Amino acid sequence: MSVDVTGPLHERYDEILSERALSLIETLHRSYDARRRELLGKRAERIAAIAAGTELGFLPETQQIRDDPQWRVAPPAPGIVDRRVEITGPTDRKMTINALNSGAKVWLADQEDANTPTWENVVGGQLNLLDAITRKIDFSTGTKSYALKPDDELATIVVRPRGWHLPEKHILVDGEETSGSLVDFALYFAACAQLQLDRGQGPYFYLPKMESHLEARLWNDVFVTAQEALGIPRGTIRATVLIETYPAAFEMEEILYELREHSAGLNAGRWDYMFSVIKTHRTSGTAFQLPDRNSVTMTVPFMRAYTELLVRTCHKRGAHAIGGMAAFIPSKDPAVNEQAFAKVQADKTREAGDGFDGSWVAHPGMVETCRKVFDSVLGDRPNQIDKLREDVTVTAEQLLDVASTPGEVTEAGLRNNVSVALQYLAVWLDGTGAVGIFNLMEDAATAEISRSQIWQWRRNQVTLDTGDTVSTELVERIADEEIAKLGDPARYTAARSLFLEVALADEYVDFLTLPAYERFS
Structure with a gap:
């Protein structure tokens, strides 16, 4: 095996950096890293084409996928049928316990945007996930102790690995840096996939920062290879894709199609999507200029088009549509709380009314607010995938209509x-x-x-x-x-x-x- 681990090996790291895990990393790197790099190159080619005057649009070469009324994604998997509240957060030990105990249906265990990928965080976070699944996790501050509730009260773990663009410098294959995406995926899959199956769930993932259906196809091929390599039944993996890049908004159906045997739906973000609007049209002048970010709500025309299309697309194909983040942290100031909770409730009410099957919060203190809103719409139903939103028609021009966004730069x-x-x-x-x-x-x-x-x-x-x-x-x-x-x-x-x-x-x-x-x- 030509795998070199250059990071320090602390206590218990061998439980994560096992021969099984490193062998899987080696297989995935040799099979797919060149293709990953090629797809990253295509991102740059698209940026250059837009700078030269080509605009984003729905792909003519995949029209048959969008027009075919027959195909559906795999049915919802155990533990992620009801996703009305999902909590996000990093995989440090305290957050792991608090998120699982929060009352949310799902915990997005974040190895990406909420995690600094130091070597200790990369491996230590995986140890925390392993300990949570085997119920060996606890945490103490000296004055307060944290422990897991009974299994039937815990959120389902869904891991978000790093995006395709991020490297892992501490694990080399044939002398080459590896992909942070493949490392995060392989370490969790090797250590925890079978354990999750034994618990009646499965290895579930959130996939970030993708820009095309070809990148989704790459993930699907990785899943197939990993399941075959470790003897895990094909289709066991389920993945929700974050539609958080501007190009991906024009390929939602194609992304679901590529992952259909492993798909668990799509998620609508906010900051990353706006970030991608700027990045994609960095040379387009004021036509894609955004005002103060806090004034760009999910109800402005181009954001509204994006979220409506996401729900329509997901439910058309039998997939979950998951809404955006309520980032508010409860304050000690009652006045601040009153105003913030009202805004969160209004935002979640809009999402639930639009047909989203659940939404995100960042703090355990916001779980109840989000849950009550979705409870009022869903009742005893686990989701509203049957709400097809056939009234929705979104054009490329609507997705591109950034110029009509109200607000100023202050x-x-x-x-x-x-x-x-x-x-x-x-x-x-x-x-x-x-x-x-x-x-x-x-x-x-x-x-x-x-x-x-x-x-x-x-x-x-x-x-x-x-x-x-x-x-x-x-x-x-x-x-x-x-x-x-x-x-x-x-x-x-x-x-x-x-x-x-x-x-x-x-x-x-x-x-x-x-x-x-x-x-x-």
Whole structure:
């Protein structure tokens, strides 16, 4: 076996970095890494084509898939039939217990946006998942202890591996860095797939950042190979795809089709989708310029078209449609809570009314609010996949109608983007991928939309409500002013450097986590 593990081997790491797991990584790397790299190259080709004047649209070469009324995805699998509330969060030990105990139906165990992929987090998170499934997990702060509730009260684990673009530098095959996606998938699958089957569930996944049905086809081939290699029945794996990139919104049906024997549905995001709008049309001037991010709600025309199409597409094919994140963290201030809970309730009411089968929360304190809304619509039914939304027709022009988004670019919005990005990157570089900022649970998606908006506004020389033009000098000054407000400037030195690199570079950096990951040994 030509696999080299270059990260330190701490206690119990052999339970995750087993010969079985490393052999699977070797097989998947040799079989699929070249294809993964080729597909990443096609992303760059699409960006170049759009810059040259080609626009996104529904693919003529896959029209027959969209027109065929017969095909359906696999029926919902045990443990993910009822998904009315899903909680998201990283796989640290405390969060693992709290998420499983939260009362949510599903826990998105996040190895991606809510996780800093340090070696210790990559392997330690897998150990926490293993310990949770075998009920060997506990946690104590010294003053408070945490333990799992009975199995029938626990959320179902659905793991989100890293996206196709992210590498894993600590595991080499034939001297080459491996794919973070394949590593996260293989480590969990080798350690926990059979254990989950023995519990009456299965190995379930959320797949992030895909941009095409060809990337979904790659995942499906990986699933088939892994199941055959480990003797797991084909079709046991189920995967929900996050439609969080602009190109993927035009290939929803094709993505479901490619994964149909393993599909568990689609999810509608917000920050990552907006981030992708900017990234995809980075050279398109003001036609795809977004106002202050907090003013771009899920009800503006291009976002409404995207979510309506997602529900219509999923239910047409017998798949779950899962709504977006309620990122609010309950506060000690009753007035703040009252306003925030009202907004969350209104947002979840819209989703449930539109036909979504469930939605996300980021904090256990929001589970009940989300559940009550979906309970009122679903009643005793586990989902509303039978709500076909045949009234919905969405055109490419509607998905592309960013220009009609109301709102303006303000100094307050710029300052918020700068401050949130700096605060998040500071904790990310310290090894924590999810953090509460201004009463919201933030992850990498927030930092991505924040720095992308700044990059776009600077490129377009946007004039703020104050009359100032967004420039390098203005952003640098505001960064220093916001750091001064936070106190302890030394804590933000590395974050400031990274932030300015990804927000102000002449050439747009596709993902801030790539240069950020390079900062780790």
